[in-house]
Amino acid sequence: MWKSRREDEKPSPSPNPQQPAPVVPAPTSYQPTRTVETPKMDNYRADVAHIGKSVIIKGELSGSEDLYLDGEVEGNIDLRNHNLVIGPNGRVHANVQAKDIVVHGKVDGKVTGTDKVELKKSAVLNGDIETQRIVIEDGAFFKGSIDIRKSEAKVEAARPAAHAAAAPMFNPPAVATPHAGASSLAEKK
Amino acid sequence: MFGGGAPPPISLNESAARIPRRSTGFNQFTRAILRPDGQRVLDLGSTSSSNINFITGLGHKAYNEDVLMAGNASRLIIPGLEEGTKTVDVARFLAEDLQYEAESFDAVLLWDVCDYLPEPLVKPVVERIYEITKPRGALLAFFHTKDAGAEAPYFRYHIKDEETLELQQGPHFQLQRVFQNRHIENLFHNYNSIKFFLGKENIREVLLVR
Numbered sequence: 001m002w003k004s005r006r007e008d009e010k011p012s013p014s015p016n017p018q019q020p021a022p023v024v025p026a027p028t029s030y031q032p033t034r035t036v037e038t039p040k041m042d043n044y045r046a047d048v049a050h051i052g053k054s055v056i057i058k059g060e061l062s063g064s065e066d067l068y069l070d071g072e073v074e075g076n077i078d079l080r081n082h083n084l085v086i087g088p089n090g091r092v093h094a095n096v097q098a099k100d101i102v103v104h105g106k107v108d109g110k111v112t113g114t115d116k117v118e119l120k121k122s123a124v125l126n127g128d129i130e131t132q133r134i135v136i137e138d139g140a141f142f143k144g145s146i147d148i149r150k151s152e153a154k155v156e157a158a159r160p161a162a163h164a165a166a167a168p169m170f171n172p173p174a175v176a177t178p179h180a181g182a183s184s185l186a187e188k189k
Numbered sequence: 190m191f192g193g194g195a196p197p198p199i200s201l202n203e204s205a206a207r208i209p210r211r212s213t214g215f216n217q218f219t220r221a222i223l224r225p226d227g228q229r230v231l232d233l234g235s236t237s238s239s240n241i242n243f244i245t246g247l248g249h250k251a252y253n254e255d256v257l258m259a260g261n262a263s264r265l266i267i268p269g270l271e272e273g274t275k276t277v278d279v280a281r282f283l284a285e286d287l288q289y290e291a292e293s294f295d296a297v298l299l300w301d302v303c304d305y306l307p308e309p310l311v312k313p314v315v316e317r318i319y320e321i322t323k324p325r326g327a328l329l330a331f332f333h334t335k336d337a338g339a340e341a342p343y344f345r346y347h348i349k350d351e352e353t354l355e356l357q358q359g360p361h362f363q364l365q366r367v368f369q370n371r372h373i374e375n376l377f378h379n380y381n382s383i384k385f386f387l388g389k390e391n392i393r394e395v396l397l398v399r
Contacts, residue, residue, distance in 0.1 A: 134238070134241060134242075135238060136236055136237070138357070140236055141258065142236040142253050143253065144252070144253065145250060145251065145252045145253075146250070146251045
């Protein structure tokens with residue numbers, strides 16, 4: 001019984017598994033504009049707190065549930081172990097901290113995703129990122145630094161593999177010299 | 190050099206195919222930054238997940254700033270000295286962009302940004318890069334040869350591995366000029382060493398050490 005029920009309740013990767021996917025007309029020609037992908041959030045909105053695009057918040061925003069933010073926030077956002085989606089209309093002038101952070105809109109401030117930060121192609125982020133994993137779609141604009149903080153367990157596991165992967169770069173090819181391919185060389189003292 | 194100001198950047202096909210290309214210059218650059226861990230590497234090209242993953246995978250801290258996009262921003266366009274002309278507000282650009290403390294970075298990836306930058310920004314940007322790079326820091330820059338032609342498309346550079354780059358056609362920027370080797374040496378005259386590598390597809394790769 002438990003098993004079948006779990007299967008019923010298993011979340012689908014699609015945000016709206018019960019309904020057929022909306023029919024999106026295939027692009028017929030190239031549009032020379034920066035496209036803004038509207039996330040499909042119908043069911044997601046029902047499960048998480050939602051701040052609409054007409055809402056402006058100035059001050060501290062904290063919570064213990066997932067949040068979909070399509071409005072404007074000036075201050076700090078702290079969701080700790082919960083997820084944050086900044087929608088295409090979202091405008092954030094704040095330091096942001098959450099578990100998973102997905103950015104479709106614009107952020108000015110430091111973004112700390114304890115698990116993952118994802119910048120969609122419409123994202124504009126001016127600020128530093130600190131996270132364990134990062135995904136950036138082509139077209140996203142990012143200005144700042146990225147600090148990848150791996151968990152202690154992952155650091156220990158990854159260290160030998162990283163060194164092994166880096167090792168070949170220490171060894172020059174058997175035939176090529178370090179300057180192979182150099183067409184000309186001008187050294188200034 | 191080719192005339193005409195830089196048009197506003199227009200997004201082309203964001204999912205354009207990536208073309209792999211071996212790069213001796215990048216291979217040499219990678220060797221220069223391999224050790225120790227924890228270096229600060231500044232990527233001045235288009236934001237690339239591959240580049241960030243590669244840099245952070247080496248144990249370094251990645252910084253990204255799309256200088257070309259910033260340099261072509263409409264807010265920087267101001268009237269020129271002659272009536273009817275326009276130019277770039279260099280002072281404002283330097284006040285808002287490439288704002289880092291002196292000698293902050295161990296390495297800088299400039300790619301072919303200099304070829305596409307508006308003329309007034311080229312020298313100030315190169316000087317600012319010099320200021321924010323540490324002594325013995327590495328700089329990798331690409332320059333088109335004259336055979337590339339005035340319509341050479343702008344590509345994003347994605348790092349695939351330590352000797353392979355992937356080129357993806359990016360926003361539309363007009364090639365502004367072609368540097369001769371002598372021009373490049375003059376532009377980067379403060380640097381301790383400069384090495385030229387002939388890349389594929391009419392690109393010269395230049396590795397500089399501050």
